Amino acid sequence: MAELNLILLGPPGAGKGTQAERITEDFNLPYIATGNILRAAVSEGTELGIKAKSFMDAGALVPDELIIAVILERLQAADAQDGFLLDGFPRTVPQAEALGTQLAGLERHLSAVLLIDVTDEEVVRRLSGRRVSAKTGRVYHVEFDPPKNEGVCDIDGSRLIQRDDDKPETILNRLAVYHEQTEPLVGFYTELGLLRRFDGARPPVEVHDHIRAQIATLRLEDRI
Ligand code: ADP
Ligand code: AMP
Numbered sequence: 001m002a003e004l005n006l007i008l009l010g011p012p013g014a015g016k017g018t019q020a021e022r023i024t025e026d027f028n029l030p031y032i033a034t035g036n037i038l039r040a041a042v043s044e045g046t047e048l049g050i051k052a053k054s055f056m057d058a059g060a061l062v063p064d065e066l067i068i069a070v071i072l073e074r075l076q077a078a079d080a081q082d083g084f085l086l087d088g089f090p091r092t093v094p095q096a097e098a099l100g101t102q103l104a105g106l107e108r109h110l111s112a113v114l115l116i117d118v119t120d121e122e123v124v125r126r127l128s129g130r131r132v133s134a135k136t137g138r139v140y141h142v143e144f145d146p147p148k149n150e151g152v153c154d155i156d157g158s159r160l161i162q163r164d165d166d167k168p169e170t171i172l173n174r175l176a177v178y179h180e181q182t183e184p185l186v187g188f189y190t191e192l193g194l195l196r197r198f199d200g201a202r203p204p205v206e207v208h209d210h211i212r213a214q215i216a217t218l219r220l221e222d223r224i
Contacts, residue, residue, distance in 0.1 A: 002222045004029060004083040004215070005108060007090070009185060010116035011178045012171075013126040014200045015207060016087045017139050019116065022208045023085055027215070030079045034067060034088035036137065037074070043134075059165050059173035061091055061181060068098045075102065083111075091182045096189075112218055113189040114211055116200035120175055127171045131160040145204070 004027055008016040017033065024031045038056060041049030048070065052062040061067075071089050074080065090096040103109060118126075129142040133153035140147050140160060148154050165174065189195040196214050198207055 002111070002219075003081075003108070004219075005103070005111050006083075006085045006215075007110065007113045007189075008085065008087040008116065009113050009182075009189070009195075010200060011118060011120070011123050011182075012174045013123040013130065014116040014118045015126070015204060016116055018145075018204050019114075019207055019211060020085055020087050021139075022204075023211060023215075026212060027083070027085075029083050029085045030077075032071065032074055032080070032084055032086050032089070034071060034086075034091075037070065038062065038067075057164055057170075059170040059177060061177060064092055064094045064098075067091075068095055071095075072098065072102050075099075090185060093184055093188060096185055110192075110194055111222075112196050112214070113185075113194045114214075115186060115189075115195055115197045116207065117197055118200040122201060123175055124168075124171055127166045127174075128168060130166050131162055133158045133160055 006023070006029070008020060008023075010016055020031050020033065023029065038049070038052045042053050042056065043049070048066065051066055055062045067089065071086075075084065090099050100110075126141060126144070129144065131140045131142060131147075131151075132138070133155070135158035136153050136155045138153055138155055139145075140153075147160065149157075151160050152158065153160060164170070186195060198210050198214075200207060202210075
């Protein structure tokens with residue numbers, strides 16, 4: 001069976017991480033989320049983290065040259081040879097081009113780009129209520145997906161925090177950055193015939209069902 005190389009695309013707060021948890025389980029794919037990689041680098045105080053922090057705090061993108069090298073190297077790791085799920089990368093056309101060049105050089109190709117579509121209004125609602133466990137990475141929402149006990153993770157009882165960039169003024173900036181720098185990828189991947197669009201306003205189980213059905217169809221087509 002062909003390898004499954006997937007990209008999750010969509011504005012911040014669309015539900016990419018929420019779906020990724022399910023998709024990686026369904027298909028046993030390594031989950032490569034640039035935001036998580038960068039936040040880990042910041043908290044570990046690595047050179048990458050030190051360089052990335054001010055951009056992230058402002059809701060801006062870190063420069064292409066910082067992130068491209070990290071992700072292209074990550075994709076060479078043994079666990080990513082039979083497929084991967086990318087979340088948060090590519091976020092600019094140069095990043096998409098760099099990814100395409102690397103994959104082509106290795107005679108690999110993308111299976112699909114899954115666009116999770118939600119309105120700006122919904123993004124603001126979701127991001128302002130998002131809470132995460134820094135320890136387990138599990139994502140909650142105070143209203144739409146609350147933990148069993150307020151303020152603590154269901155998995156291990158660790159404390160839930162609000163991400164620094166989920167504060168109201170940064171959210172609006174991140175949305176503007178998405179429309180300006182990342183949305184052009186919708187056209188980019190449509191032209192390549194790779195884009196699949198999902199209505200992210202649906203509840204998480206429904207979005208997941210639609211994505212799974214779409215991937216099943218792709219696999220079927222692949223085998224024919
Ligand atoms: P992203 O990874 O795209 O930034 P997340 O998966 O972290 O988005 O989701 C953002 C917030 O919205 C979280 O608080 C999450 O619990 C909530 N959420 C995710 N998907 C849905 C959905 N389909 N309906 C309502 N809330 C959702
Ligand atoms: P995320 O967790 O995907 O919302 O990402 C959090 C922040 O990390 C973003 O607001 C950016 O500052 C930075 N970031 C994540 N992925 C990228 C990327 N592919 N290119 C540039 N910056 C990124």
